[in-house]
Amino acid sequence: MNAPTNVDLFSGAIARLDKAFQYADIDAEALERLKHPKQILQVSVPVRMDDGSLKIFTGYRVRHDDTRGPTKGGLRYSPNVDISEVKALAFWMTFKCAVMNIPYGGAKGGICVNPKELSRLELERLSRGFIEQIADFIGPETDIPAPDMYTNAMIMGWMMDEYSKIHRRHTPGVITGKPIPLGGSQGREEATGRGAYYCIKELEKKRDWVPKKTRVAVQGFGNAGQSIARLLHADGYQIVAVSDSRGGIYKPEGFDIPSLIQIKNESRRLQAVYCTGSVCEAVPSKSITNEQLLELDVDVLIPAALEDVITVSNANQIKAPVIVEVANGPTTGEADEILNERGKLVVPDILANAGGVTVSYFEWVQNQQGFYWSLEEVQQRLHAMMTQEFNHVYDWMIEKRIDMRTAAYAVALSRIGAAIASLGTAQYFSDNDS
């Protein structure tokens, strides 16, 4: 899991606000407030390892802004997790929820750990231990975690159970992305990929794409990458390249995605949740690096793994005319400028990958009501919301002649601005000033 270090991911993230500000209806002081996370919690989680030794892991939970509702966002397990990354991820969640117009603010959390080195039992002790440390910080009406990179439904189930034990009441609404028997929603597992798929279906109409002639490259083949590749492949799109942390593969005539998913998800070590196969094991195929994948001559490029993979160093080499950001933060601010100048259409992360949090919202609504929906109902609602908000942002982009990311931030900022304005301005002034 080699990733760029998060030099200052958060500073890069908030820099995007100033550009969108001129197109948004929001007060300058409210904008300033959004540049500072509301609350930051850092915890140490002691874990008894299988060999009897004790290890201490550092975890974080950041609540960025809760003006529009309880804060919402996933939990990431990775050796690259640090406070700047978690702050940036929490910041993006605030804007993602606003651009989808769901009644949440933004949050994110993570633990600095390599989950591939942990047994299943160690992973469970770590997950339950983390909840023990943050149990007073989260809750169904305050802050609601969910899965992100290297966390999954099983981990969300353990966490919900731990929280419920601590508070002595069954509380399914404290966390989303749970297994269905524990109150999870139909359709949450594939929701991130499906939301991005609905964005691509809208682009298909606007750009007259013929799926069989449309070539796609997907970087990252986990929850989000597999779902988008599977849905596009089922529609006839040519998925010519995919990759994971061990490298990529290329096949000009396109891969059979269901077989690749089978290879990828095969367990390689009993009792180790994250030791699976690799797309690199698929034959016949040509090996490529993750860097080469980004520069392939394809119609649609889908980064679905890490942040900061499209930078000043490779933005001029990106050939795809359309980039759909399924990963959070895959493009740096400088790279964005280059892509815009080169006429590329970037469907920004806060819109393209918002299907996950949208179905998490559905899950929370179902938990709060104790009334559960069918898969068809979840998919219909997701389709309606993604299509509406995609077109809303797209129309702003055309009307204001700006790039799609700036349009998405302007839409989100205006919604957050309206909520802040409705609260009054007292919070910005001391008693002496007012």
Ligand SMILES: NC(=O)C1=CN([C@@H]2O[C@H](COP(=O)(O)OP(=O)(O)OC[C@H]3O[C@@H](n4cnc5c(N)ncnc54)[C@H](OP(=O)(O)O)[C@@H]3O)[C@@H](O)[C@H]2O)C=CC1
């Ligand atoms: N899960 C969700 O609901 C949501 C996820 N996202 C974002 O989508 C992205 C992927 O998340 P998700 O699919 O859930 O995570 P997963 O843990 O399910 O999968 C991550 C994938 O990324 C691959 N990967 C890791 N490092 C690299 C690398 N250096 N180069 C290429 N691939 C790499 C992994 O490879 P390997 O298997 O070999 O380790 C794996 O295939 C993240 O940016 C996440 O924040 C956004 C919204 C919601």
Ligand SMILES: O=C(O)CCC(=O)C(=O)O
């Ligand atoms: O499902 C959620 O609540 C949040 C998912 C997430 O972390 C994200 O969208 O980046």
